[in-house]
Amino acid sequence: MINIPFNNPHVTGREQTYIREVIESGKTAAGGRFTERCETLIRQHTGAPNVLLTNSCTAALEMAAILIGTGPDDEIIMPSFTFPSTANAFLLRGARPVFVDIRHDTLNIDETLIEAAITPRTKAIIAVHYAGIPCEMDTIMAIAKKHDLYVIEDAAQAFLSTYKGKSAGTMGHLGTFSFHATKNIHCGEGGALLVNHTGFLKMAEILREKGTNRKDFMAGKVEKYTWSGLGTSSSIGELAAAYLCAQLEDAREITAKRAMHWNAYDAMLKSQGTNGKVSTPFIPAAVQHNSHIYYVQLSSHERRNDIIKAGKSTGIECTSHYEPLHLSPEGMLFSRKTLLPNSTALPGRLLRLPLWPDLPEACINTMTAIISNSQ
Numbered sequence: 222m223i224n225i226p227f228n229n230p231h232v233t234g235r236e237q238t239y240i241r242e243v244i245e246s247g248k249t250a251a252g253g254r255f256t257e258r259c260e261t262l263i264r265q266h267t268g269a270p271n272v273l274l275t276n277s278c279t280a281a282l283e284m285a286a287i288l289i290g291t292g293p294d295d296e297i298i299m300p301s302f303t304f305p306s307t308a309n310a311f312l313l314r315g316a317r318p319v320f321v322d323i324r325h326d327t328l329n330i331d332e333t334l335i336e337a338a339i340t341p342r343t344k345a346i347i348a349v350h351y352a353g354i355p356c357e358m359d360t361i362m363a364i365a366k367k368h369d370l371y372v373i374e375d376a377a378q379a380f381l382s383t384y385k386g387k388s389a390g391t392m393g394h395l396g397t398f399s400f401h402a403t404k405n406i407h408c409g410e411g412g413a414l415l416v417n418h419t420g421f422l423k424m425a426e427i428l429r430e431k432g433t434n435r436k437d438f439m440a441g442k443v444e445k446y447t448w449s450g451l452g453t454s455s456s457i458g459e460l461a462a463a464y465l466c467a468q469l470e471d472a473r474e475i476t477a478k479r480a481m482h483w484n485a486y487d488a489m490l491k492s493q494g495t496n497g498k499v500s501t502p503f504i505p506a507a508v509q510h511n512s513h514i515y516y517v518q519l520s521s522h523e524r525r526n527d528i529i530k531a532g533k534s535t536g537i538e539c540t541s542h543y544e545p546l547h548l549s550p551e552g553m554l555f556s557r558k559t560l561l562p563n564s565t566a567l568p569g570r571l572l573r574l575p576l577w578p579d580l581p582e583a584c585i586n587t588m589t590a591i592i593s594n595s596q
């Protein structure tokens with residue numbers, strides 16, 4: 222029997238060398254050479270004007286909530302089909318998440334439903350780029366402009382994806398990435414905040430550094446650092462930054478290897494013909510994606526679960542994805558009584574297939590055969 226995990230974090234081979242350098246230098250705290258190198262690489266890869274490396278995407282989202290001045294009277298528009306951090310970042314500031322349904326094709330927020338959810342209390346729209354496939358950003362940005370709202374891109378899964386040639390994370394006022402072990406490019410726990418609206422930059426730097434101007438101190442601009450504003454502890458230590466640096470250097474190659482497998486799944490499922498019982502991912506023409514997730518939508522919850530079981534019996538680990546937040550115990554406490562038909566129905570039929578750079582071809586052949594035969 223083969224043994225194929227759902228995820229198998231890629232290692233470039235240089236992580237240990239870089240980590241050893243940090244240990245030998247004795248400079249393991251945040252804000253050193255590797256943090257700087259990672260921020261430069263992310264800027265080069267995405268074209269983002271300002272990048273602040275953080276210890277997670279969650280931390281970056283929490284910083285974004287503070288930067289836009291989120292408070293108890295605010296409503297924040299977001300999809301329900303997302304990770305709890307998208308909502309928690311704003312709930313922590315006392316604001317209320319307002320869930321808008323997702324599109325049936327991309328599973329991203331349905332941009333045509335956003336305007337109806339806007340009230341005088343709305344402060345921001347959160348665009349979550351599911352599976353690394355960016356949302357319909359032109360429409361979202363136009364709505365935000367018309368109603369004077371902030372846009373934050375939760376691009377946790379979308380590092381190196383683009384929409385009309387612009388990198389995910391760089392189109393909203395703020396953007397966030399995740400470098401968690403489950404992501405294409407990773408360091409165990411890590412993230413980044415993209416400060417596209419430069420007016421937020423100074424506050425963001427102080428915020429990340431526990432409310433101090435340590436960044437200026439590290440750059441030799443001040444003799445001593447001091448309490449300068451609101452603070453969180455969102456920076457990342459140099460050991461993790463060193464690991465991430467090796468990954469970011471190879472980001473294009475890693476993504477290309479993933480794309481090979483993503484395309485193989487897609488081509489095989491499309492060519493085998495599945496009697497319309499399996500929907501393969503829809504990629505809008507404006508989008509180039511980073512092959513983060515290969516998922517299919519099946520005709521029923523039962524069929525999805527049967528396929529997970531059949532995969533497991535051959536040693537292949539397939540999985541579902543987010544439970545929609547409006548149906549979770551916490552989400553039910555404040556969710557509006559709006560119907561979210563796609564967010565309610567689709568996640569139960571969604572199946573994610575193993576995808577990592579050195580994935581054996583046998584996995585793709587076996588899983589596509591199981592899916593095609595399970596009519």
Ligand SMILES: Cc1ncc(COP(=O)(O)O)c(C=O)c1O
Nearest residue numbers: 277278279304306377399400401
């Ligand atoms: C859409 C989304 N946002 C935020 C997060 C949280 O990322 P992190 O684990 O880096 O905090 C995740 C995690 O997978 C996610 O999928």
